[in-house]
Amino acid sequence: MRLTLPTQLTLLRVLAIPLLVLVYYLDFQHNTIVAAIIFILAAITDWLDGYLARRLNAMSNFGAFLDPVADKLIVATALVVLLQNDPGVAMLLPVAVIIGREITISALREWMAELGQRASVAVRGIGKLKTGTQMTAISMLLWEESTFNLPVYDLGYALLLIASVLTLWSMAVYLRAAWPLLSQAD
Secondary structure, three states, X not given: OOOOHHHHHHHHHHHHHHHHHHHHHOOOOOHHHHHXXXXXXXXXXXXXXXXXXXXXXXXXHHHHHHHHHHHHHHHHHHHHHHHHHOOOXXXXXXXXXXXXXXXXXXXXXXXXXXXXXXHHHOOOHHHHHXXXXXXXXXXXXXXXXXXXXXXXHHHHHHHHHHHHHHHXXXXXXXXXXXXXXHXXXX
């Protein structure tokens, strides 16, 4: 197996996870901003690795497997960190919705791949919108500090709620697309 540049970027995203957690919990001024920057850079590599894979014709089966895993790992880790920092029901609900959806859709894609129908649950526009909103929300929540007189955390929380709705919507789209195939499989 050769590690293409896009796959190396994906691996960096995985390696960023413990760094994000460590920085977030270290006691130094602006630790949350540094953690947010790590998350933002990881989110950029999510876009960049896909772009480079297509542009350089450097797609690989390992990269195609690892990319969504890396995304789900860093998102779930960041959400758990945020929930630990703000353990109320108001944060628990969107975190549970987002993580639950990610597990459900991963399982659905696995099942559809076994049926030879993975393309029927390929990423769609709603999934990309959900991901962009989610990454922006998490970045703002990690940042925490008001900047330019903007309540960054509150805005991030509002975006997280929007991301939760988009999460449910995208899950419904994927399940509806897969339903005819799933009902035939039994």
